[in-house]
Amino acid sequence: MTQSCGFVAIVGRPNVGKSTLMNRILGQKVSITSRRPQTTRHQVMGIKTDEETQFIYVDTPGMHIMSKDRNKAINRFMNQAATQALRDIDCVVFIIDRTRWAPEDQVVLDKLEHVSAPVILAVNKVDWLEDKASLLPWLDEVGAKRDFAAILPISAKHGTNVPELEAEVAKHLPEGIHHFPDDQITDKSSRFLAAELVREKVMRQLGDELPYQMTVEIEEFKTDQRGTLHISALMMVERQGQKKILIGEAGDRIKKIGREARLEMERAFESKVMLNLWVKVKRGWSDDERALKSLGYDLD
Structure with a gap:
């Protein structure tokens, strides 16, 4: 059978569930999580091999607006690390939080303007929505912001629609040999x-x-x-x-x-x-x- 392998950047503003999603996909903790924004500071690679397909996910720091209290070298590093992850990738998973579009979501969307790889929009934490009826019109609204390859409501914490998200990602991975051994799950020590x-x-x-x-x-x-x-x-x-x-x-x-x-x-x-x-x-x-x-x- 033909093998496929590709890099998938997981991006979004701080605290939308990027690390939770990657840990859910891998089935174990590779990226740390907390309720505080900007818990992730580095690019963290998570590798999942499913028979002939190898997904190489890159969890990234939350892209944030530089402000008076967030204008230090470490803030610049985190933004640069997130932006760098968009180079030479095969697919992007852009995560937003339920039915709220924040200014920092727009920051991420602007960064994606120059990315030619397909972008999948994952609307996270839908299990927290009190008014489920508000979801469909919201998906239509955010869908107009870019020609997304797919839009999926998910719950990274509980796994809702995560297999469907993985299946969508798999469609965009190129044919090629696996870059890592099948049992390796991260590049971090x-x-x-x-x-x-x-x-x-x-x-x-x-x-x-x-x-x-x-x-x-x-x-x-x-x-x-x-x-x-x-x-x-x-x-x-x-x-x-x-x-x-x-x-x-x-x-x-x-x-x-x-x-x-x-x-x-x-x-x-x-x-x-x-x-x-x-x-x-x-x-x-x-x-x-x-x-x-x-x-x-x-x-x-």
Whole structure:
């Protein structure tokens, strides 16, 4: 049988469910998620091989409007990473949220003007709609904004219409040999996933208490003779007050973050994990391009 293989960019404004969709398609967590916008900071590749067809999905940071509080080097990096993912791809899945068209949706649509690959519009979170009758006229309205290859209402969280979305994507993948082994699901390393899982737990627990100026760097990642994985993670913030928030009273916050991250790592890596967390203040790292590169925020 003839093989097909292609790259599929998943794009949209922040917090519309891009990472949730990719995790749903893959059947396991590759991209971290939280209710906070801009949880995803990097391009994350998710690979799904279904017999003769290999889908190479690229989850992207949410494209956002640069503003006074979002005008740092890390914001520019995220927008550039999302835009770069649109190069040399075979299909685009553009996700929007139910029946609301936000200014940042228009930002994404404008970026897609120069993309020749077919664009599938996925209207996410339709399970949250109270007025289901409003969906059909809304689909007609957004369908007039571009000549989309297809428009599908979906629920990334619950899987509604996700198989139909995959079938639609498959129509646009070119013939060609598979780029990755059939059992590979991502191009990211275990160290990267470990850092992301710690950051996810911080974002989920602290919500609006902690600004976006927090990142995680893995300093140790090794397995001992008994098969236990030892991981040391450095959580970096920009101010002393942020460090106090992360640690919590009598260290209760950092202990809870560590416990939740360790349990998820044990599921992901299928081994016992010994996790050590540290917090360090590094002023201005999120607006320092050299510091960002040293922390792995590099488009190369």
